[in-house]
Amino acid sequence: MTSTAAVTTATLTVPDGSLYYEVRGSGPLMVLLGAPMGAEDFVGLAGEYTVLTTDPRGHRRSVSNDPEQESTPELRADDAARLIRAIDAGPAVVFGSSGGAVTTLALLESAPELVTAAIAHEPPLVELVDDRDTLHAQTEEQIALFVSGDRVGAWRKFMADAQIHMPEEIFLQYFGAEPPAEQAASENFWFRHEIRGTTHFTPNIDALRGAGAHLIIGIGEQSTGQTCDRTSRALGDALGIAPALFPGDHTGFVPDPVGFAARMRELLNS
Numbered sequence: 001m002t003s004t005a006a007v008t009t010a011t012l013t014v015p016d017g018s019l020y021y022e023v024r025g026s027g028p029l030m031v032l033l034g035a036p037m038g039a040e041d042f043v044g045l046a047g048e049y050t051v052l053t054t055d056p057r058g059h060r061r062s063v064s065n066d067p068e069q070e071s072t073p074e075l076r077a078d079d080a081a082r083l084i085r086a087i088d089a090g091p092a093v094v095f096g097s098s099g100g101a102v103t104t105l106a107l108l109e110s111a112p113e114l115v116t117a118a119i120a121h122e123p124p125l126v127e128l129v130d131d132r133d134t135l136h137a138q139t140e141e142q143i144a145l146f147v148s149g150d151r152v153g154a155w156r157k158f159m160a161d162a163q164i165h166m167p168e169e170i171f172l173q174y175f176g177a178e179p180p181a182e183q184a185a186s187e188n189f190w191f192r193h194e195i196r197g198t199t200h201f202t203p204n205i206d207a208l209r210g211a212g213a214h215l216i217i218g219i220g221e222q223s224t225g226q227t228c229d230r231t232s233r234a235l236g237d238a239l240g241i242a243p244a245l246f247p248g249d250h251t252g253f254v255p256d257p258v259g260f261a262a263r264m265r266e267l268l269n270s
Contacts, residue, residue, distance in 0.1 A: 011061075012086050014079055016069060020061035021054040021083055028116075029092040031084060033107075035076060035099030035198060050089050054080075056100075058189040060182055071194040073099075073201045077106035084114050093268060097121040098228065098250065099198045101218075109204050112211035117268055120235070121218035122250055124162075124227065127202040128234035135161070135227065139199055146191040152176065154191060163226040164250055205238050216267050217241055222249040 008023045030049035055062040084090040096104030101123035138161040146154035155175045223229040236243045253260040
């Protein structure tokens with residue numbers, strides 16, 4: 001289900017920043033959201049939709065004019081709403097993964113009229129689990145490691161605390177070498193200004209119930225026991241929604257975009 005459709009790229013000016021986005025394909029609107037993952041990470045999911053992808057504020061080609069501005073789910077949801085309104089093709093099916101899933105929930109709460117269906121894939125909703133204090137303390141330790149200059153140690157602790165098991169050679173491939181300047185800036189923004197607000201977000205359960213959109217909570221088939229598996233199941237329990245399994249683990253759409261997109265289509269059409 002990968003797309004070879006022509007891509008339109010543009011930048012939208014928003015308060016205190018600018019948002020880079022891409023539009024491809026045709027049909028109903030689907031918005032794909034990550035945090036910190038950006039536009040290029042989701043292109044394999046494009047199919048029979050008009051697909052909007054974006055770099056979140058402060059990452060890659062999207063600019064936060066205030067380098068000290070905190071990236072909250074509410075702020076990113078407002079950015080997403082502005083993009084949907086700007087391209088004038090909504091309401092939309094919205095898929096968000098990880099921090100982007102938290103953005104998706106915040107968007108569903110604040111602008112439900114823009115969303116027909118939402119898939120929140122493995123949102124790290126730490127506030128919903130009993131060991132939240134421990135998990136928040138671990139996040140603070142990750143941030144402290146990064147701020148101290150130990151980038152590799154920060155990512156290694158991030159993976160360990162999330163219970164994401166990555167082979168050492170793969171970990172070093174992604175995090176062992178000095179990153180390009182754009183990636184380094186994105187990681188700096190994530191650790192200093194985004195991870196804390198994302199993991200402290202508490203969803204408004206009543207607002208989500210009343211939003212009127214078809215809400216799907218997604219979990220990777222290989223994510224059992226990971227932190228985002230637990231937080232996603234906690235959200236399902238709070239809403240009375242049984243989570244749906246997707247191929248792979250936390251980022252299953254990267255190695256298997258065809259299988260992942262087929263599962264999305266199956267659930268959206270059910």
